[in-house]
Amino acid sequence: MILTPNILARLVAIVVGGVILQLTFFSQVSIFHVSPDLLPALIVVLGLLGGSLTGAVCGFSAGFLLDCLLIVPLGGGSLVLLATGYLAGLFRERFEIHSVLVPPLLCMGLTLFAELGFGAVELMLGIDAPVSTLVIRDMLVKSVFAFFAGWAIYIGVRRALRPALVEEPALRRNRRPTVLGT
Amino acid sequence: MYRKQVRRRRAVLALLIVGSFALLTITYQQGNDGMQRGVSTIFSPLVSVADRALKPARDMVNWFDETFDAKGRNEQLHSELEVARKQAVGAKAALAENEQLRKLLGLDNSGAIPGGYTPVTGRVISRSPTVWFSDVTIDVGSGDGVGVDDPVVNGDGLVGTVAAVTGGTARVTLIVDHSSAVTAKLVPSGTQGLLKPSVGDPEDLVLDFLASEKLVGKGQSVVTSGFRAIGYESGYPPNLPIGEVVEAPLVEQEAQQQVHIKPYADLRNLDLVQVLTGGSRG
Numbered sequence: 324m325i326l327t328p329n330i331l332a333r334l335v336a337i338v339v340g341g342v343i344l345q346l347t348f349f350s351q352v353s354i355f356h357v358s359p360d361l362l363p364a365l366i367v368v369l370g371l372l373g374g375s376l377t378g379a380v381c382g383f384s385a386g387f388l389l390d391c392l393l394i395v396p397l398g399g400g401s402l403v404l405l406a407t408g409y410l411a412g413l414f415r416e417r418f419e420i421h422s423v424l425v426p427p428l429l430c431m432g433l434t435l436f437a438e439l440g441f442g443a444v445e446l447m448l449g450i451d452a453p454v455s456t457l458v459i460r461d462m463l464v465k466s467v468f469a470f471f472a473g474w475a476i477y478i479g480v481r482r483a484l485r486p487a488l489v490e491e492p493a494l495r496r497n498r499r500p501t502v503l504g505t
Numbered sequence: 506m507y508r509k510q511v512r513r514r515r516a517v518l519a520l521l522i523v524g525s526f527a528l529l530t531i532t533y534q535q536g537n538d539g540m541q542r543g544v545s546t547i548f549s550p551l552v553s554v555a556d557r558a559l560k561p562a563r564d565m566v567n568w569f570d571e572t573f574d575a576k577g578r579n580e581q582l583h584s585e586l587e588v589a590r591k592q593a594v595g596a597k598a599a600l601a602e603n604e605q606l607r608k609l610l611g612l613d614n615s616g617a618i619p620g621g622y623t624p625v626t627g628r629v630i631s632r633s634p635t636v637w638f639s640d641v642t643i644d645v646g647s648g649d650g651v652g653v654d655d656p657v658v659n660g661d662g663l664v665g666t667v668a669a670v671t672g673g674t675a676r677v678t679l680i681v682d683h684s685s686a687v688t689a690k691l692v693p694s695g696t697q698g699l700l701k702p703s704v705g706d707p708e709d710l711v712l713d714f715l716a717s718e719k720l721v722g723k724g725q726s727v728v729t730s731g732f733r734a735i736g737y738e739s740g741y742p743p744n745l746p747i748g749e750v751v752e753a754p755l756v757e758q759e760a761q762q763q764v765h766i767k768p769y770a771d772l773r774n775l776d777l778v779q780v781l782t783g784g785s786r787g
Contacts (some may be wrong), residue, residue: 347631402522452704471579
């Protein structure tokens with residue numbers, strides 16, 4: 324990703340907008356008794372488009388802002404989302420994205436990873452109450468939501484950051500050219 | 506050139522990880538710092554505007570979810586309605602008697618909010634996205650007289666307590682948060698206990714340490730008892746409605762001395778709440 328002041332401003336707007344939308348909309352709606360958590364999916368997409376460093380920095384910033392706005396101990400959200408963004412970026416740097424299913428699948432997998440991460444941070448900080456098995460259902464359903472929303476987020480963010488993206492060469496067509504007059 | 510890039514990337518990554526752990530260590534030990542309050546103050550007007558703008562869309566999504574849910578619960582509610590009608594007749598008589606007793610005792614007629622408390626109405630502007638933090642942010646803060654540990658209620662019953670405040674916002678820890686514990690009693694039996702949540706299931710609270718030989722039945726109401734338990738600092742005023750007993754297996758009552766409670770307040774869809782400011786914390 325080519326970072327110019329314009330692209331940097333767009334990245335900041337995407338991260339701030341994503342956090343505010345998550346807090347004021349997605350966290351307050353309930354679909355099948357579960358509130359979607361699309362912030363990890365947004366960070367995955369940023370990592371996929373921008374690479375591991377962009378993913379990590381965006382994840383850290385989104386987590387920091389999230390913790391600040393929720394007035395909870397800082398650092399937990401940053402750590403989890405930083406790892407999520409870094410892993411997504413690392414995937415992009417190591418492998419080529421051939422299928423349209425890769426972004427949503429990665430959003431699903433890394434959302435599950437992020438939810439497990441939030442749980443692990445909380446357990447490390449000490450939970451003085453029984454943990455319901457519904458926590459697992461909540462995590463799985465959130466991952467499924469991320470799968471369905473992942474592709475839309477990917478297209479939207481890709482369009483917003485298009486000028487900064489380094490386009491990969493188009494794959495050579497397998498179809499043989501039509502030869503006329505033989 | 507490539508090695509330099511890799512080194513720079515690793516350095517930034519290491520810095521971010523160390524920064525995260527440092528923030529976690531510092532703020533977990535010392536609570537909210539000025540930086541967090543500053544960021545919150547800057548962004549809270551933006552969050553407030555977004556919250557109001559997105560309310561119609563949110564209500565629409567929740568309406569679909571609730572409609573699907575309501576279809577399934579329709580039959581169950583019909584049977585419950587029959588029972589409730591019979592109970593309502595008895596309750597009306599009890600209310601009339603209660604009214605007379607209140608007049609006799611010179612108590613406040615409303616009785617919903619204990620004396621000495623001033624309610625401050627606030628709107629929920631944001632909510633934690635993870636299941637591990639059951640808390641919401643409201644648009645009233647220390648500037649409106651809201652303080653830490655103030656009880657928070659809505660039209661249905663107890664919602665939680667104020668955990669942190671800034672000038673214009675406050676974080677409310679809901680009664681289903683893992684850090685919450687409410688001293689409660691069953692009515693009319695008066696059996697006391699400590700109400701704790703089951704993390705991940707906002708419709709299940711566990712009333713523990715039932716120091717009574719009496720068996721508890723389904724449908725009994727639970728209200729705050731007003732006394733303070735050892736190790737639990739937040740004090741709620743007495744007789745705030747919390748919920749009702751939905752599950753009271755005999756085995757669980759005898760072996761673990763606990764029953765399951767469903768809160769009256771719909772903690773997933775909170776909108777307007779009241780913070781009970783002032784009053785006694787003792």
